[in-house]
Amino acid sequence: xxxxxxxxxxxxxxxxxxxxxxxxxxxxxxxxxxxxxxxxxxxxxxxxxxxxxxxxxxxxxxxxxxxxxxxxxxxxxxxxxxxxxxxxxxxxxxxxxxxxxxxxxxxxxxxxxxxxxxxxxxxxxxxxxxxxxxxxxxxxxxxxxxxxxxxxxxxxxxxxxxxxxxxxxxxxxxxxxxxxxxxxxxxxxxxxxxxxxxxxxxxxxxxxxxxxxxxxxxxxxxxxxxxx
Amino acid sequence: xxxxxxxxxxxxxxxxxxxxxxxxxxxxxxxxxxxxxxxxxxxxxxxxxxxxxxxxxxxxxxxxxxxxxxxxxxxxxxxxxxxxxxxxxxxxxxxxxxxxxxxxxxxxxxxxxxxxxxxxxxxxxxxxxxxxxxxxxxxxxxxxxxxxxxxxxxxxxxxxxxxxxxxxxxxxxxxxxxxxxxxxxxxxxxxxxxxxxxxxxxxxxxxxxxxxxxxxxxxxxxxxxxxxxxxxxxxxxxxxxxxxxxxxxxxxxxxxxxxxxxxxxxxxxxxxxxxxxxxxxxxxxxxxxxxxxxxxxxxxxxxxxxxxxxxxxxxxxxxxxxxxxxxxxxxxxxxxxxxxxxxxxxxxxxxxxxxxxxxxxxxxxxxxxxxxxxxxxxxxxxxxxxxxxxxxxxxxxxxxxxxxx
Ligand SMILES: Nc1ncnc2c1ncn2[C@@H]1O[C@H](COP(=O)(O)OP(=O)(O)OP(=O)(O)O)[C@@H](O)[C@H]1O
Ligand SMILES: [Mg+2]
Numbered sequence: 289x290x291x292x293x294x295x296x297x298x299x300x301x302x303x304x305x306x307x308x309x310x311x312x313x314x315x316x317x318x319x320x321x322x323x324x325x326x327x328x329x330x331x332x333x334x335x336x337x338x339x340x341x342x343x344x345x346x347x348x349x350x351x352x353x354x355x356x357x358x359x360x361x362x363x364x365x366x367x368x369x370x371x372x373x374x375x376x377x378x379x380x381x382x383x384x385x386x387x388x389x390x391x392x393x394x395x396x397x398x399x400x401x402x403x404x405x406x407x408x409x410x411x412x413x414x415x416x417x418x419x420x421x422x423x424x425x426x427x428x429x430x431x432x433x434x435x436x437x438x439x440x441x442x443x444x445x446x447x448x449x450x451x452x453x454x455x456x457x458x459x460x461x462x463x464x465x466x467x468x469x470x471x472x473x474x475x476x477x478x479x480x481x482x483x484x485x486x487x488x489x490x491x492x493x494x495x496x497x498x499x500x501x502x503x504x505x506x507x508x509x510x511x512x513x514x515x516x
Numbered sequence: 517x518x519x520x521x522x523x524x525x526x527x528x529x530x531x532x533x534x535x536x537x538x539x540x541x542x543x544x545x546x547x548x549x550x551x552x553x554x555x556x557x558x559x560x561x562x563x564x565x566x567x568x569x570x571x572x573x574x575x576x577x578x579x580x581x582x583x584x585x586x587x588x589x590x591x592x593x594x595x596x597x598x599x600x601x602x603x604x605x606x607x608x609x610x611x612x613x614x615x616x617x618x619x620x621x622x623x624x625x626x627x628x629x630x631x632x633x634x635x636x637x638x639x640x641x642x643x644x645x646x647x648x649x650x651x652x653x654x655x656x657x658x659x660x661x662x663x664x665x666x667x668x669x670x671x672x673x674x675x676x677x678x679x680x681x682x683x684x685x686x687x688x689x690x691x692x693x694x695x696x697x698x699x700x701x702x703x704x705x706x707x708x709x710x711x712x713x714x715x716x717x718x719x720x721x722x723x724x725x726x727x728x729x730x731x732x733x734x735x736x737x738x739x740x741x742x743x744x745x746x747x748x749x750x751x752x753x754x755x756x757x758x759x760x761x762x763x764x765x766x767x768x769x770x771x772x773x774x775x776x777x778x779x780x781x782x783x784x785x786x787x788x789x790x791x792x793x794x795x796x797x798x799x800x801x802x803x804x805x806x807x808x809x810x811x812x813x814x815x816x817x818x819x820x821x822x823x824x825x826x827x828x829x830x831x832x833x834x835x836x837x838x839x840x841x842x843x844x845x846x847x848x849x850x851x852x853x854x855x856x857x858x859x860x861x862x863x864x865x866x867x868x869x870x871x872x873x874x875x876x877x878x879x880x881x882x883x884x885x886x887x888x889x890x891x892x893x894x895x896x897x898x899x900x901x902x903x904x905x906x907x908x909x910x911x912x913x914x915x916x917x918x919x920x921x
Contacts, residue, residue, distance in 0.1 A: 374828060403829060407518075
């Protein structure tokens with residue numbers, strides 16, 4: 289049997305807005321195995337991002353449990369979660385989410401700083417990653433001096449900084465034109481194929497989703513179908 | 517840690533104008549602090565030097581109840597008082613002096629100068645002991661030297677007081693009487709001393725047609741070696757009180773030891789220092805509040821950034837440290853500039869005092885403990901001001917912060 293990196297068991301997430309309760313997730317069950325490329329699709333507001341937050345240990349469920357490498361993380365405190373995220377999970381966001389005051393290289397080094405990676409190792413790794421995403425020449429540029437596609441590549445490099453077990457991408461191509469978007473997508477696919485990186489990706493686009501090994505469809509906070 | 521420092525600096529540079537504005541309070545506070553401490557220390561050193569040259573074994577007897585500026589009602593200090601002083605056990609020698617502004621002429625140039633007269637007694641050397649070493653050239657008076665003068669340093673300078681500077685053995689006319697210059701004082705660094713002219717009691721009485729011994733401005737008494745000047749001062753006080761038939765507490769004269777004079781200078785200095793320290797404290801407080809305000813704004817603006825950092829592995833303590841360093845840096849930078857301008861202000865005051873006012877007592881003093889202390893303090897003020905904003909930042913929920921636009 290394949291090894292599950294993350295497992296969501298009957299996960300509920302409920303937001304209370306005054307008297308109104310919004311059930312963003314209503315009992316989600318999901319397993320992601322090592323080396324898988326999973327796409328999550330669904331209409332806007334269906335709870336995709338909320339689900340990603342659970343998978344990425346950014347948030348803990350209102351009800352149910354989340355297991356990361358068999359370990360129940362629903363009970364951990366914030367700093368422990370931060371440590372786990374930093375070490376095991378790489379994030380790629382729709383809006384790139386780079387730190388504007390830092391250069392491309394510094395952005396890539398940031399996750400390593402939070403893991404206390406020594407400086408020379410940080411430098412080497414960041415340079416290798418910049419090379420991987422083909423941005424060596426841009427390493428001293430700040431995000432606002434880079435194009436959207438370049439920024440997303442920096443973000444991808446950053447997500448790989450601590451050799452995570454899993455990469456989470458929430459609509460990584462959503463802010464890019466279709467050509468740049470598909471090159472970013474190609475890159476992720478290549479990572480998956482050549483390095484066996486586990487990837488979970490949220491997308492609106494069915495064509496994009498088709499690139500994945502498996503598609504999970506969310507609707508109204510529930511998984512309504514899986515397609516392999 | 518080192519990396520956090522770098523990030524803090526970059527973040528501050530990113531918001532240059534605001535960072536500068538925020539630093540103003542700290543900057544002013546530290547400037548005030550540094551300049552006043554610098555000048556205060558310098559003045560203290562200078563005063564101590566000045567008075568220790570005169571000797572700690574001297575008593576200064578003056579008419580009136582305040583040593584500086586005699587009150588009108590006070591009885592004159594006369595030869596009778598000097599004789600009383602001479603008779604007090606423990607007092608070995610006395611000298612009386614007074615001064616007056618008068619007209620002086622050298623080669624048709626007329627000026628007004630401070631002319632001092634002092635008692636010259638045969639075999640006496642108290643005056644010489646106090647002022648002998650202050651001679652640049654020539655000598656002080658000896659008995660029989662009636663119309664001879666010792667002049668301050670400024671008289672010897674061309675385009676100083678006179679167009680042509682005076683030299684030893686030149687003649688100078690004081691209130692219609694010609695004097696021969698027998699001594700020139702070293703530069704003392706203050707106008708009062710450097711523009712003074714000294715003559716004997718004899719000459720003073722003749723020129724001004726008064727009896728010097730009827731109205732001394734000061735009588736200086738030297739106490740015996742090994743004796744406690746304070747004790748002798750009490751004795752002298754009692755003696756003059758008895759002589760004048762006054763009750764204790766009704767003294768119309770003042771006696772101070774050299775140390776007391778120094779202390780009274782010190783007290784004035786301390787009051788000034790306390791006032792300026794107060795100003796410094798207020799502006800540091802305002803500066804601290806300014807930093808707090810800026811940091812709150814900064815935390816709010818960077819909500820998203822905090823979310824990102826938390827997502828990629830920043831612990832709460834990392835975020836806390838990051839913001840604390842940043843606010844500390846704001847304080848430190850403000851303090852650093854404050855130290856530089858503070859020393860600049862002190863130096864400028866020294867320069868102004870020396871070259872415009874002719875006061876050499878104003879000296880800028882500095883030391884590493886002073887500078888490092890001020891910097892550490894500024895950093896500390898910054899950090900403290902950042903505690904609440906930084907805590908707020910560190911407590912933000914990663915998910916919520918990430919959603920923030
Ligand atoms: N912090 C929150 N507070 C209140 N409601 C929230 C919060 N986060 C999400 N929701 C609600 O939960 C539901 C799911 O939101 P989510 O962001 O997961 O949707 P999504 O599938 O990612 O949508 P989109 O495709 O537009 O990004 C929505 O109704 C949303 O309004
Ligand atoms: Mg979403």
